[in-house]
Amino acid sequence: DLAAEHVLYDVAQQTLTGVIDWSEIAISDISIDVAGLFHWGARAWIDAVRSHYVGKIDQRVLDRARFLAACRGVGDIAFGLDTGRKEYNQAGIRALNFCFF
Numbered sequence: 001d002l003a004a005e006h007v008l009y010d011v012a013q014q015t016l017t018g019v020i021d022w023s024e025i026a027i028s029d030i031s032i033d034v035a036g037l038f039h040w041g042a043r044a045w046i047d048a049v050r051s052h053y054v055g056k057i058d059q060r061v062l063d064r065a066r067f068l069a070a071c072r073g074v075g076d077i078a079f080g081l082d083t084g085r086k087e088y089n090q091a092g093i094r095a096l097n098f099c100f101f
Contacts, residue, residue: 004091004095006019007040008020011019015070029061030055031060031068034046034061034065035064035065035072037049038070038098039069039098039099040095040098043097062094069096069098070096072092073096076095078092
């Protein structure tokens with residue numbers, strides 16, 4: 001369940017400082033976790049994670065992850081429209097851009 005609200009980031013140091021909310025941790029399809037990378041990072045970030053990942057992240061995993069991230073982006077936009085929370089709209093649009101461009 002790697003989502004932006006679960007990642008702690010120090011803006012001043014430009015450093016990740018932690019990950020919180022492990023309530024949905026599971027051993028399952030890696031594409032679900034990689035989808036989070038597509039959701040909030042560009043392809044360069046995904047490639048950087050792949051270079052350090054122990055295991056196989058092949059094109060099939062990336063394709064599934066991209067689809068799941070796009071669904072999550074659409075969900076963010078819908079949530080933002082329903083609640084009036086523009087930051088979700090912006091995050092959803094950003095995620096869709098990462099997924100398709």
